[in-house]
Amino acid sequence: MNENQQMIMNTNEVREYLEVSNFVVNNLIKQEELVPINKDTWRLDGSFLFKREDVETIKKGRETEGITLYQASKKYGISTYQLEKWLGDGELATTTREHRNRETKFIREEELLQVIKQFDQANTLYTYSQKYNTVLFHKYIQNNTIARVIAIPKRGDIMLIDEFGSEFTLNEAIKSGFVPAYDLPDKPRSHHQRFVKFRLPKSDQLRSNSFQLIDLILQYVSPRNLKVSEEEGFWYFDIRQSLIELPMGMQMEWIEYLTPYIIEGKLIKRVNIVYI
Numbered sequence: 001m002n003e004n005q006q007m008i009m010n011t012n013e014v015r016e017y018l019e020v021s022n023f024v025v026n027n028l029i030k031q032e033e034l035v036p037i038n039k040d041t042w043r044l045d046g047s048f049l050f051k052r053e054d055v056e057t058i059k060k061g062r063e064t065e066g067i068t069l070y071q072a073s074k075k076y077g078i079s080t081y082q083l084e085k086w087l088g089d090g091e092l093a094t095t096t097r098e099h100r101n102r103e104t105k106f107i108r109e110e111e112l113l114q115v116i117k118q119f120d121q122a123n124t125l126y127t128y129s130q131k132y133n134t135v136l137f138h139k140y141i142q143n144n145t146i147a148r149v150i151a152i153p154k155r156g157d158i159m160l161i162d163e164f165g166s167e168f169t170l171n172e173a174i175k176s177g178f179v180p181a182y183d184l185p186d187k188p189r190s191h192h193q194r195f196v197k198f199r200l201p202k203s204d205q206l207r208s209n210s211f212q213l214i215d216l217i218l219q220y221v222s223p224r225n226l227k228v229s230e231e232e233g234f235w236y237f238d239i240r241q242s243l244i245e246l247p248m249g250m251q252m253e254w255i256e257y258l259t260p261y262i263i264e265g266k267l268i269k270r271v272n273i274v275y276i
Contacts, residue, residue, distance in 0.1 A: 008037070010047040014055050020093035027114055034058060066095060066106030076116065077193050077238075079264035083107075091115050125230065126152045128223040132170060134158065135223040137214050139181040139206075140173055146206050147178055163206045182215070185245075187222035192241035195227070196265030198258065200235045210235070216257060220244050243270075 009017065014034070015025050028034040029048065034055070036048035073080050086092040087105075092115055094105040127136045129152050138149045140160060147162040149170070158170040160178070168176075198217070203210045217226070217237055225240035246254055255267050 007052050009050050009052050009055055012047070014050055017055060018059055018093070019095075021090035023091060024093045024111060027111060028058065031110070066108050068104055068106060072107060072109075072112055074194075076112065077195050078112075078116065079195075079197050081197070081263050086115055086119075125228045126154060127226055127228050128152065129158060132158060133184060134170065134180070135184060135218055135226070136228055137211065138184070138218060139211075139215055140178040141181045142173075142176065142178045146181070147173060148206050148211070161206075182219045184218065185220060185222045187224065187242070189222070189224040190240045190242035194241045194265070195238040196241070196267070197263050198237040198239070198261045199263045200237065200261055202230065202233050202235055213257060213261065216254060220246055220254065241265075 011022070011025060015022060018025070025034070029036065034050060036042060036050060038045050038049045042048045067075070069080055069083050072078060072083060083092070087094060087107075092107050092111060094107055096103055096105055098104070125136055129135075134149055134152070136149055136152055140147045140149075145162055145164075147160045147168075149158060150161050150167070151159040159167055160170060160173050161167045198213075200210045200213055205211070214235075214237075217239070221239055221244060222242070225242050227238040227240075229236045229238070244254075251269060255269065259267060
């Protein structure tokens with residue numbers, strides 16, 4: 001290998017040298033932090049090629065930049081569970097260095113923000129319609145038949161499905177006699193940045209245990225403090241830190257039913273109030 005070849009690195013060599021995923025390398029290129037020397041001929045060359053000195057500069061920068069997983073979780077309201085999952089999936093890369101006398105993982109904020117944006121676009125469901133005062137999975141009843149809201153699009157009709165598999169719009173449901181099974185709490189949005197995260201198994205049975213737990217959440221948690229996402233057979237309910245008012249005697253039951261499904265955060269009991 002001649003000297004010129006030693007001064008050039010292809011994409012795979014960059015990925016291995018920086019100890020990052022292809023996703024991270026592509027982001028570095030998009031953000032022009034890493035500039036290929038063969039932008040016009042990379043298809044013929046079989047890969048982007050980079051100057052080794054440029055890659056070494058980036059590596060040095062990565063070793064001195066970044067925030068810990070704890071700092072990232074606190075700053076952006078992302079659970080450490082989700083951060084570790086992104087690391088395991090190769091969506092995020094870490095550098096490890098000594099911090100407060102222990103080996104600690106660091107991630108770069110700009111990469112984290114990119115992943116958060118993509119995750120929200122792909123997985124977050126539109127949860128609440130203020131105009132119609134209804135929320136995703138809101139239970140509606142007509143005699144002994146139940147239906148639930150299954151979609152609240154940015155544009156277009158809110159859709160429901162009944163337990164027999166029939167789908168219809170909210171307007172059609174109301175015209176045919178469906179009414180909400182319960183009112184939604186009319187509490188303002190909390191300004192806290194931290195969340196308690198619940199993970200519930202997805203189900204297409206509208207009377208299932210998962211939906212009974214969802215009803216417990218929707219009856220007492222303001223929809224303005226709620227975010228719902230789905231991934232790999234589960235629904236994730238992120239509830240913004242707030243006070244949850246419960247009927248007399250309901251507090252223990254509410255906590256006991258929901259606590260087993262918490263994967264981040266905790267519930268704190270007060271007199272007829274639960275603090276999330």
